[in-house]
Amino acid sequence: MISEKRGREFYILAAFFGLFVLFLYGPxxxxxxxxxxxxxxxxxxxxxxxxxxxxxxxxxxxxxxxxGGSFFRSFTLGLMxxxxxxxxxxxxxxxxxxxxxxxxxxxxxAIASLVVPSIIISLGIGVLFQQFGFQPAWYSSAFGAHLTxxxxxxxxxxxAVFNRFSPSYEEAARDLxxxxxxxxxxxxxxxxxPSLIGVGLFGFTLSYDEFARTLMTSGTYNTLPLEIxxxxxxxxxxxxxxxxxxxxxxxxxxxxxxxxFILSMNRRRRRK
Amino acid sequence: xxxxxxxxxxxxxxxxxxxxxxxxxxxxxxPLAIILGAFLLLPIMMIVVVSFWDYxxxxxxxxxxxxxxxxxxxxxxxxxxxxxTLKYAVIVWAITLVIGFWVAYFLAFHIRTATMQTLMFLVxxxxxxxxxxxxxxxxxxxxxxxxxxxxxxxxxxxxxAPVEWLLYSDFAVVLAMVHLYSLFMVTPIFNTxxxxxxxxxxxxxxxxxxxxxxxxxxxxxxxxxxMAIGTIFVVTLVMADFITVQVMSGGxxxxxxxxxxxxxxxLQYPAAAANAVILLTLVLIMVAGILRIVDIRKEL
Numbered sequence: 001m002i003s004e005k006r007g008r009e010f011y012i013l014a015a016f017f018g019l020f021v022l023f024l025y026g027p028x029x030x031x032x033x034x035x036x037x038x039x040x041x042x043x044x045x046x047x048x049x050x051x052x053x054x055x056x057x058x059x060x061x062x063x064x065x066x067x068g069g070s071f072f073r074s075f076t077l078g079l080m081x082x083x084x085x086x087x088x089x090x091x092x093x094x095x096x097x098x099x100x101x102x103x104x105x106x107x108x109x110a111i112a113s114l115v116v117p118s119i120i121i122s123l124g125i126g127v128l129f130q131q132f133g134f135q136p137a138w139y140s141s142a143f144g145a146h147l148t149x150x151x152x153x154x155x156x157x158x159x160a161v162f163n164r165f166s167p168s169y170e171e172a173a174r175d176l177x178x179x180x181x182x183x184x185x186x187x188x189x190x191x192x193x194p195s196l197i198g199v200g201l202f203g204f205t206l207s208y209d210e211f212a213r214t215l216m217t218s219g220t221y222n223t224l225p226l227e228i229x230x231x232x233x234x235x236x237x238x239x240x241x242x243x244x245x246x247x248x249x250x251x252x253x254x255x256x257x258x259x260x261f262i263l264s265m266n267r268r269r270r271r272k
Numbered sequence: 273x274x275x276x277x278x279x280x281x282x283x284x285x286x287x288x289x290x291x292x293x294x295x296x297x298x299x300x301x302x303p304l305a306i307i308l309g310a311f312l313l314l315p316i317m318m319i320v321v322v323s324f325w326d327y328x329x330x331x332x333x334x335x336x337x338x339x340x341x342x343x344x345x346x347x348x349x350x351x352x353x354x355x356x357t358l359k360y361a362v363i364v365w366a367i368t369l370v371i372g373f374w375v376a377y378f379l380a381f382h383i384r385t386a387t388m389q390t391l392m393f394l395v396x397x398x399x400x401x402x403x404x405x406x407x408x409x410x411x412x413x414x415x416x417x418x419x420x421x422x423x424x425x426x427x428x429x430x431x432x433a434p435v436e437w438l439l440y441s442d443f444a445v446v447l448a449m450v451h452l453y454s455l456f457m458v459t460p461i462f463n464t465x466x467x468x469x470x471x472x473x474x475x476x477x478x479x480x481x482x483x484x485x486x487x488x489x490x491x492x493x494x495x496x497x498x499m500a501i502g503t504i505f506v507v508t509l510v511m512a513d514f515i516t517v518q519v520m521s522g523g524x525x526x527x528x529x530x531x532x533x534x535x536x537x538x539l540q541y542p543a544a545a546a547n548a549v550i551l552l553t554l555v556l557i558m559v560a561g562i563l564r565i566v567d568i569r570k571e572l
Contacts (some may be wrong), residue, residue: 013378024399027410044418088303095300117512119529120548124315144311160572205401244406251402
């Protein structure tokens, strides 16, 4: 295991891991390749020529409904969810460092938010808005529905971060005469910044890809996942794959940027 | 763990500042409490109330009737659907547990540098941050009638004609669910395995344990909390799933959530609400059972 020579176990497990990665990425790469299908090609292999026809098709509104609008809504909603998730999780994480009455109840409420089936939240918020006479919309009801999914992740991550965070740094800052606010801004915040970016990444991507919680809560206008789901039932051309490729590349861009940020922060801190 | 305990917030505050500190703790916890209260507790209470209401084809009426439950529980379709959902949950749980453990074990005990570990873990994580629907659709060109697998099988002469049950079947549903949810098992198990004190493994080896004995007597028992947390994720995700079942079974199989979704599209909200209460009770009982084995707060 931790012996110097790689044993048989290592090679068997390495092969298993390789298969797992292939299982994860294989189908996605099939979609990626097929989105460059020629204009006369179909939904399956082989490629009938190579073209950007289906990507061009994507931006003609008649072909795929409202791609631009739904992307804009999903993107904006993702940003809103991201900001609120980071701020609220950070505050809750700070609160959980101290003892306060109801802390356990609040913690288990957050866990409950994670395990309650998403369609139940969707139904509940939908009915609630209906009964109180509010118009459900992506920026109100769907926004709240997404937060019930992203906040527990944020809170759990902050909980784990503060579990490992020694209070001695803040004590040192206080001994040197820093106010509570100064020690928060100049000591604590820079140290946990990479984790906060991670929470933000989770908040954005979970919201950007969320389907079940948006189903009953989005109101008149669709978010991108709802739009894509609609397409799966009535679009029979590779434009579906083009959309898949574009949204996946967008997700990858977001993930890559966040990870780049985290890495550069860690490197800068190590250099100090 | 000892590290976390040592760092736990202690009584840093004097008597005077304690009251300020506790007030600020309440203020800091308030936004979370408000959001979860408004968008989790209130909707669930609403569902419980509505499940006792009367309805017709157009609207629902405040009332106290129990026939929503009676109709749901009295129908054999409901029981069959619940059984089918539980079947998916058990199969997907078993497969993701095996995959999750071995992948996490490989990363934690066979990869030697921390950088490589992080990199390989990220490789596993990235697909899970992309759209579930796209990842589901991506099976169509692979498993379809003229898909990659069938073409390969026919060309190699293994089967005379394309295999029909690869797509739009229970097999496809389970495969897609494993594809979508296995990371939720890998991550918590990886987390617990990384925290196992390596000297325990050394001690076991010094005491003459074989590799297999170390695995079954030291590592697996210590990995149980991670497996329990992964189980909570996977089981609740599968129990709540309707979109994978709908897309991958081609409408041939049912799950509880899919039944709810169909009731909702027929505007039978009280019936869907009764179903929701039953499903929620079942899920919470399962989670409570698992939480008896593991204290989540200690595992973070």
